[in-house]
Amino acid sequence: MTHYDLIVIGTGSGNSIVDDRFDDLSVAIIEQGLFGGTCLNTGCIPTKMFVYAAEVARTARDSSRYGVDAHVDGVRWPDIRERVFGRIDPIESDGRSYRSERLPNVTVYPEHAEFTGRRELTTAGGRVLTADRFVIAAGSRVIVPDIDGLDxxxxxxxxxxxxxxxxxxxxxxxxxxxxxxxxxxxxxxxxxxxxxxxxxxxxxxxxxxxxxxxxxxxxxxxxxxxxxxxxxxxxxxxxxxxxxxxxxxxxxxxxxxxxxxxxxxxxxxxxGRRPSGDLLRADNAGIDMHADGRIAVDEFQRVLSGGTAQDDVFALGDVCSPYQLKHVANHEARVVQANLIDPDHLTASDHRYVPSAVFTHPQIASVGLTEQEAHDDGRSYVVATHDYGAVAYGWALEDTTGFVKLLADRDSGQLIGAHILGPEASMIIQPLIQAMSFGLDAKAMAHGQYWIHPALPEVIENALLKLDLPG
CATH class of the missing domain: 3.50.50.60 (FAD/NAD(P)-binding domain)
Incomplete structure (x- = not known):
């Protein structure tokens, strides 16, 4: 049996927790897969690098609408693939070697581990590990549906x-x-x-x-x-x-x-993907689980056991969060790190306005409530939409499908939801996230600043102006 001050399970966002402020602690890091987690290796980053290549090809094929006759001579899939993983794989390797070889206070266990007691893990190799504190950042895994003939x-x-x-x-x-x-x-x-x-x-x-x-x-x-x-x-x-x-x-x-x-x-x-808490046998540690397989945590990312927050066990990211998003996992990792460093002054996670984007075609971005959610919540709200094709940059794009949809509280004028479909949706939604996060109401946002003409964010400006708010 080997005892540590801290054990971190998972090297996605969990890998960012241990920095030089933990140099005086003995730390074990457990990672049965690739260092860097889903985002780096099989998720956000490689997919978006592929998406960019796909956008280049699609733009060339669609160029005739702009009076440019272009075509795609061919797609060199191996070159596209190597451009992506030729960058990602060395990052994974460097992260692994840094943790394994260059930090004297850190021991890496590159194998699966399960809880075999309240504060005890047993690795696949039979090593028994205990710790004063734990961080569970084991992420999620691909769902393989139960279909006849599917192995x-x-x-x-x-x-x-x-x-x-x-x-x-x-x-x-x-x-x-x-x-x-x-x-x-x-x-x-x-x-x-x-x-x-x-x-x-x-x-x-x-x-x-x-x-x-x-x-x-x-x-x-x-x-x-x-x-x-x-x-x-x-x-x-x-x-x-x-x-x-x-x-x-x-x-x-x-x-x-x-x-x-x-x-x-x-x-x-x-x-889809499912949380990996069950693979850790979290039940053996008395950890509460949601029906969908997520580990239960409080607002400080402390794990619950029998409904009570445990001061020495934290969880973050897909293993506990309903948001399977890297930026949420990163936020929760910063919260966990702060609470490990200063347990007497706990920091809470802020999940009020969690944005997301789908990098498909057309691109999609959203934050806040959908209209159905606002209706189901009994909110008094107003809605406005504006098409990309109704602003000058939309003309330049020859866009016929993109639009912005905004929801605002009828009484306060605060934005409660924003949804965008169209080019650069993930970029132009950011001012709306900022307004919601810092309490800037829709009228002040529309009238209190310049909107560059004829830039694409004008589609947001026009949607804001169309909200039928009192005053």
Whole structure:
């Protein structure tokens, strides 16, 4: 048995906690996978690097609308892949060696571990570790749906035609055709990447519309756009998967009971991710769990046990948070770090206005309440929308689908929701996040500053001006 002052489980955002302020402590870091977690290795960063290449290809193919006749001579998938992982893999390697070799007070255990007691872990190699304090930052993992013929162990294996987001970006060659199972953000982003690079794309979702957790107006417009680029099948219950030497087949049952068979070179499972707390056997440590598998924490990121916050165990990121977002995990890591350093003056996490973006085509960004949520909460609110095509930069883009939708409290004038579909949505939403976070009301935001003409943020200005607020 080896005892430490602190054990950190997971090296995504959890890896940022231990800095020189912890030099006097003995620390163990446990990581059974790649250093850097999902975001660096299989999530946010590589996907967005692929998205940019996809945008370049799509822009060239769509250039005729601007009077420019361009075309894509070819897509060098191996070069695109190596551009991405040639940058990411060395970062993972350097992070691992830094923690393993250059910090005398830190010991890295590159293996799985499970709780075998309230403050005790046992690693896959049989090492028993105890600590005064723990940080659980074990993240989440890909969901492999229970479908007849689908072998979870074969997903992403060498030579397999069935992949998840963990493995599909490292394919040896670009598939000629692909079926994506799922209707969420992973499905939307990966379908955009591969279709823009030349793969014939089919998307199968068990519900409707696509991205159904977005504001209804955004989800419906995006689904319309998706149908123009992909073969989309909604309200489809997949019943069987079959693989062969020449590809993969998928059977699904539609709402009327009819069974349809689809075929492609490759199948991508994009059914979402689940928290990994169960793999740690958190129940052995008396840790409370939500029904969806998340570890329960309080506002200070302290883990709950029997409903009571534990001063010596913290959790952060996907393993405990309803927001599977890197910027949320980073925020929670800063909170945990502050509370480890100064436990007498606890810092609370701020989850009031958590923004998100979907880097698909068109791009989507949102923050705050959807209109349905505002209605269900009984809020008194006003709504305004404005199209990209109604501002000068929208003319330059020849945009016919993008729009901004804003919700504001009728009485206070405070923004309570913002939803954008269109080019650079993830960038132009930032002033709205700032206004909501710092209490700037919609009228003051619209009238109290200059809006550069004819820049794209004018679409936000016009939406703000259209809000029917008193005064």
């Amino acid at each position: 979870a162990a074969a997903v992403g294996a060498p030579g397999s035609r069935i992949h998840s987001s963990d493995t599909v970006m490292r394919l040896a060659e670009l598939p000629g055709s692909m079926i994506v199972l799922g209707g969420g953000y992973i499905a939307a982003e990966m379908a955009h990447v591969f279709s823009a690079l030349g793969t014939s794309m089919t998307v199968v979702a068990r519900s409707a519309p696509l991205l159904r957790h977005q504001d209804a107006a955004i989800a419906e417009r995006f689904t319309e756009c998706a149908r123009e680029s992909w073969d989309v099948h909604l309200n489809a219950q997949v019943t069987a998967v079959r693989t062969g030497s020449d590809g993969v087949e998928v059977d699904y049952r539609s709402a009327d009971g009819a069974v349809t068979t689809l075929a492609a070179d490759t199948l991508l499972l994009a059914s």
